[in-house]
Amino acid sequence: MISVDVLVIGGGLIGCATAYHLAGAGAKVLVVDRGTVNGKASGQNAGSLHFQLEHRLFEQGEALAERFAAAIPLNQMAMEEWAGLETELGTDLEVVMQGGLMVAETPDEMASLQKKQRLEEKWGLPCHLVDGDQARALAPSLSERVIGAAFCPCEGQANPRLVTNAFAQAARRRGVDFFTQTRIESLAPGRYGFLAELAGAAGRQTVLAARILNAAGAWAAEVSALCRLTLPVFPLGLTMNVTERTGRLLGHLIQHIGRRLTMKQVQDGNLLIGGGWPARLPWRSGALPAFGPTGSAELLPESVRGNLAIACEIVPAVRRLHLLRSWTGIVAATPDELPILGEIVSCPGYFVAVGGAGFTLGPTIGRLMSGLMLTGGTPLSITPYSPARYGHLNPAMA
Amino acid sequence: MQATYDVAIVGGGPAGMAAAEILTAAGLAIVLIDEQQRLGGQILRQPPAEFSPSDWLSGLGYAAAKSLLYRAEQLSGAELLFGTSVVGLFRRKTGEGFTLWLASAPGVRRLAARRVLLAPGCYDMPAPLPGWTLPGVMTLGGIQSLLKAQYFIPGDSILLAGTHPLQLILAQQIVAAGGRLKAVLFAQQRRAVWRLLQDPATALANARPLLDAAAALRALRRAGVAVRFGRTVAAISGTDRVQAAQIAQVSSGGQLVAGPRETIACDLVGLGFGFLPQSELARFAGAQSVWAAPCGGWRVCHDDWMRSSVTDLSVAGEITGVAGAAVAMLEGALAAEGILLDCGKRTLVEARRHCRSRRRRLAVLTRFARLLAELSSAATLLPQLATPDTILCRCENIRFSALDRAAAAELAITDANATKLVTRAGMGLCQGRNCENSTLARLAQAGGQAPAGLAGFTPRFPLKPVPIIDLIDMEDEAEVGYSHSKSE
Amino acid sequence: MRKHVARGAPISLQVDSKTITCFAGESLAVALLASGIDAFRCDREGLPRAPYCAMGVCFECLVADLARPDINWVRACLTPARDGQRIATLKRNDTDASDL
Numbered sequence: 001m002i003s004v005d006v007l008v009i010g011g012g013l014i015g016c017a018t019a020y021h022l023a024g025a026g027a028k029v030l031v032v033d034r035g036t037v038n039g040k041a042s043g044q045n046a047g048s049l050h051f052q053l054e055h056r057l058f059e060q061g062e063a064l065a066e067r068f069a070a071a072i073p074l075n076q077m078a079m080e081e082w083a084g085l086e087t088e089l090g091t092d093l094e095v096v097m098q099g100g101l102m103v104a105e106t107p108d109e110m111a112s113l114q115k116k117q118r119l120e121e122k123w124g125l126p127c128h129l130v131d132g133d134q135a136r137a138l139a140p141s142l143s144e145r146v147i148g149a150a151f152c153p154c155e156g157q158a159n160p161r162l163v164t165n166a167f168a169q170a171a172r173r174r175g176v177d178f179f180t181q182t183r184i185e186s187l188a189p190g191r192y193g194f195l196a197e198l199a200g201a202a203g204r205q206t207v208l209a210a211r212i213l214n215a216a217g218a219w220a221a222e223v224s225a226l227c228r229l230t231l232p233v234f235p236l237g238l239t240m241n242v243t244e245r246t247g248r249l250l251g252h253l254i255q256h257i258g259r260r261l262t263m264k265q266v267q268d269g270n271l272l273i274g275g276g277w278p279a280r281l282p283w284r285s286g287a288l289p290a291f292g293p294t295g296s297a298e299l300l301p302e303s304v305r306g307n308l309a310i311a312c313e314i315v316p317a318v319r320r321l322h323l324l325r326s327w328t329g330i331v332a333a334t335p336d337e338l339p340i341l342g343e344i345v346s347c348p349g350y351f352v353a354v355g356g357a358g359f360t361l362g363p364t365i366g367r368l369m370s371g372l373m374l375t376g377g378t379p380l381s382i383t384p385y386s387p388a389r390y391g392h393l394n395p396a397m398a
Numbered sequence: 399m400q401a402t403y404d405v406a407i408v409g410g411g412p413a414g415m416a417a418a419e420i421l422t423a424a425g426l427a428i429v430l431i432d433e434q435q436r437l438g439g440q441i442l443r444q445p446p447a448e449f450s451p452s453d454w455l456s457g458l459g460y461a462a463a464k465s466l467l468y469r470a471e472q473l474s475g476a477e478l479l480f481g482t483s484v485v486g487l488f489r490r491k492t493g494e495g496f497t498l499w500l501a502s503a504p505g506v507r508r509l510a511a512r513r514v515l516l517a518p519g520c521y522d523m524p525a526p527l528p529g530w531t532l533p534g535v536m537t538l539g540g541i542q543s544l545l546k547a548q549y550f551i552p553g554d555s556i557l558l559a560g561t562h563p564l565q566l567i568l569a570q571q572i573v574a575a576g577g578r579l580k581a582v583l584f585a586q587q588r589r590a591v592w593r594l595l596q597d598p599a600t601a602l603a604n605a606r607p608l609l610d611a612a613a614a615l616r617a618l619r620r621a622g623v624a625v626r627f628g629r630t631v632a633a634i635s636g637t638d639r640v641q642a643a644q645i646a647q648v649s650s651g652g653q654l655v656a657g658p659r660e661t662i663a664c665d666l667v668g669l670g671f672g673f674l675p676q677s678e679l680a681r682f683a684g685a686q687s688v689w690a691a692p693c694g695g696w697r698v699c700h701d702d703w704m705r706s707s708v709t710d711l712s713v714a715g716e717i718t719g720v721a722g723a724a725v726a727m728l729e730g731a732l733a734a735e736g737i738l739l740d741c742g743k744r745t746l747v748e749a750r751r752h753c754r755s756r757r758r759r760l761a762v763l764t765r766f767a768r769l770l771a772e773l774s775s776a777a778t779l780l781p782q783l784a785t786p787d788t789i790l791c792r793c794e795n796i797r798f799s800a801l802d803r804a805a806a807a808e809l810a811i812t813d814a815n816a817t818k819l820v821t822r823a824g825m826g827l828c829q830g831r832n833c834e835n836s837t838l839a840r841l842a843q844a845g846g847q848a849p850a851g852l853a854g855f856t857p858r859f860p861l862k863p864v865p866i867i868d869l870i871d872m873e874d875e876a877e878v879g880y881s882h883s884k885s886e
Numbered sequence: 887m888r889k890h891v892a893r894g895a896p897i898s899l900q901v902d903s904k905t906i907t908c909f910a911g912e913s914l915a916v917a918l919l920a921s922g923i924d925a926f927r928c929d930r931e932g933l934p935r936a937p938y939c940a941m942g943v944c945f946e947c948l949v950a951d952l953a954r955p956d957i958n959w960v961r962a963c964l965t966p967a968r969d970g971q972r973i974a975t976l977k978r979n980d981t982d983a984s985d986l
């Protein structure tokens with residue numbers, strides 16, 4: 001039997017980053033993943049570092065937007081985290097933080113940018129409005145359709161293929177063990193801690209863990225069910241597109257206030273185009289949607305077309321390029337779009353870290369969760385994200 | 399949505415043509431799609447319609463295939479789409495069948511088919527070695543296509559090197575065309591090549607092209623062309639194009655022999671190390687495939703009627719295992735009979751009767767194909783030719799050393815997709831076609847396991863790079879069952 | 887070298903600043919190779935590249951067809967040459983290919 005301080009479920013960015021920090025504070029950690037490290041959303045996303053309030057947060061109306069603005073302090077911490085991450089982990093992660101432009105094409109969209117900017121100002125997020133010409137002075141490849149933008153100087157990108165692996169390798173060096181291709185067959189709290197039965201390529205293992213971290217992303221609800229806990233985490237299928245390499249067109253992260261678009265150009269010259277276009281989830285037959293999909297989300301070619309059409313309207317030079325590849329990923333969505341971070345009151349020792357903007361906030365969440373699990377405190381209040389807001393779903397341990 | 403076809407055939411080579419002939423005769427509405435400008439596939443790469451050749455592929459070995467080609471060009475009931483790539487294959491959400499996404503010079507469009515037969519053929523085994531990206535280095539198949547179809551030889555001083563007996567056929571064709579051939583190199587020992595040419599399986603198979611190879615060997619001797627065994631190209635050099643090749647000896651055990659290398663001046667090198675099935679589209683559609691030992695690549699699994707593991711999706715020809723035109727023609731016919739069986743246009747008794755002699759012939763040819771694969775496999779030699787500094791991924795200029803570093807990293811990488819994410823090998827325009835095999839071989843070596851146990855690159859949409867403008871300018875036909883995303 | 891066969895009508899095209907002649911029905915790849923053009927493009931390190939597979943799989947033979955300014959390259963081995971066509975090789979550093 002293996003005895004650890006923390007069993008981390010999920011070898012994605014949040015799991016690996018938390019494991020890294022936990023080990024740094026002296027904890028004995030085991031990370032378990034039923035696939036590979038960085039195998040799912042952590043490695044499939046667009047690599048955006050976005051700190052402005054996103055378009056999707058406004059889709060649900062202004063009242064909710066106020067709530068999302070409460071996440072801004074987390075974003076500010078994330079800015080600092082990313083600025084220092086390559087030094088911290090000692091490796092190139094292709095971090096670029098030259099700024100992001102959230103563009104508007106219509107007067108209504110400009111008005112939304114202004115509202116957004118007021119909220120952000122209230123919370124101290126550095127971001128200011130520019131007009132169309134100023135936007136094009138910053139990013140010459142933007143089309144004339146852009147009449148203004150919100151510029152956030154710290155936004156940018158990093159390479160998701162590198163980041164989680166870097167955390168994992170650094171965690172390894174600190175003594176963290178990784179069991180990949182390993183499933184958790186059972187998990188139950190007991191007198192001496194949580195008892196987990198694992199099954200994987202190396203055979204069966206029993207693990208005794210003082211604490212659990214559920215960092216299983218889109219599968220967090222499936223994992224929480226092992227302990228008869230209900231987590232309102234739902235899988236969302238998203239689409240990403242990448243073009244062939246081309247000459248330098250963009251130095252900034254481009255987002256759109258009113259349409260589904262994000263664009264960036266990676267170091268090698270390819271353009272990554274996304275923005276929340278749906279992919280179709282494969283439901284396991286006979287299972288309720290809430291209990292997680294298997295496999296990958298199916299590509300909807302119409303999502304590809306729709307996404308590319310907007311990209312070409314905002315950066316016309318894209319029209320000459322070839323689409324190289326489209327793929328899908330499954331992310332974790334919570335009902336209020338905010339992450340769930342914290343301990344489940346009705347199951348002491350069981351911690352959750354899932355949802356929200358997983359890539360941008362991942363390293364920050366890792367640091368915060370580690371502090372929370374070991375000391376009970378965090379430098380920044382994360383009470384707004386506590387699972388307690390869904391406490392009514394888990395009234396008592398079964 | 400355009401009219402729905404009964405069957406869409408992807409590939410106008412021997413397998414596709416054989417199927418088209420049978421299916422149209424049974425009255426089905428067929429569409430046949432090929433990237434080339436005319437029918438024939440690679441083995442029967444035809445000259446342009448503007449040429450008037452009198453001697454195209456005049457060898458006896460091509461007679462049956464040519465006869466099929468002439469019949470196929472007369473078919474009615476089949477719509478032929480040339481210069482067209484299939485970039486997507488999706489099961490329809492309403493009704494039955496598939497939607498195919500097609501890209502050609504005019505643009506991208508979709509068509510619907512109740513059933514699909516994939517027969518896209520094979521492509522030359524990439525042979526990464528120092529200098530292989532120089533202008534003037536081509537595949538054996540590439541040089542042969544240019545000669546066969548365009549009556550053009552892209553070099554004045556030619557060296558062929560590899561393991562496949564097709565080298566002898568091409569060599570003779572080059573000499574007959576007036577080209578200057580310096581040498582033909584076989585990595586195998588002479589007796590291994592002779593064994594293949596003399597084997598009863600070869601004679602039984604009546605594999606005329608290979609019997610032609612024996613004649614070719616004699617003809618080359620008479621023409622003074624050096625055919626050498628136990629030799630391979632180990633490096634190619636030149637400034638702006640090929641200027642010379644360094645030759646190394648290969649032992650009878652298939653090992654590269656260390657020692658001084660011989661230099662041969664040349665301006666065109668043809669590499670003939672075998673072929674890989676072009677199975678990406680089948681795998682994208684979810685068809686089960688297995689590693690095609692010993693040479694490599696993923697061949698698609700099928701039942702007795704050439705049905706893949708995906709309902710209404712059949713396969714035929716080289717993607718079921720590289721085995722030549724004669725096998726491809728037979729498999730195309732079997733696939734067609736299987737489709738007719740599924741449509742209710744044949745009873746089981748009829749279909750069996752039509753296929754009885756075909757299956758017997760197929761068994762004979764398959765034995766020969768296996769022998770050929772075994773004796774021409776470059777699986778042991780190719781990994782020895784790549785040095786750490788050799789380019790692994792031609793598209794992105796990623797060297798083998800990058801892959802070696804990734805494989806040796808603490809969290810060891812065990813499948814090609816993970817490697818691709820870290821090294822970028824496979825992220826270029828060819829979408830991994832020219833580096834997947836080498837990547838798997840190298841990972842297998844590093845991990846001490848067989849390539850068959852590793853996962854390859856996951857095929858993604860689009861199956862070939864597509865101009866974005868063509869995607870955007872597509873006709874906006876409403877596809878029932880797709881939900882349109884919100885857009886302003 | 888071209889092997890003897892009765893070919894189609896002779897046609898001419900513009901490749902970069904050079905006028906070349908070839909025959910109706912030939913692919914752009916053959917037209918360029920036959921006129922002595924060894925390299926069609928440059929790779930990421932500025933090294934010359936030319937057709938490798940001649941069947942559309944390797945994506946080495948990329949050239950720009952200037953009649954289609956909205957597409958930055960075509961595969962020369964799969965594209966028939968047309969009389970009067972204006973072609974540009976992609977011989978500057980590959981990443982500038984779209985700036986033609």
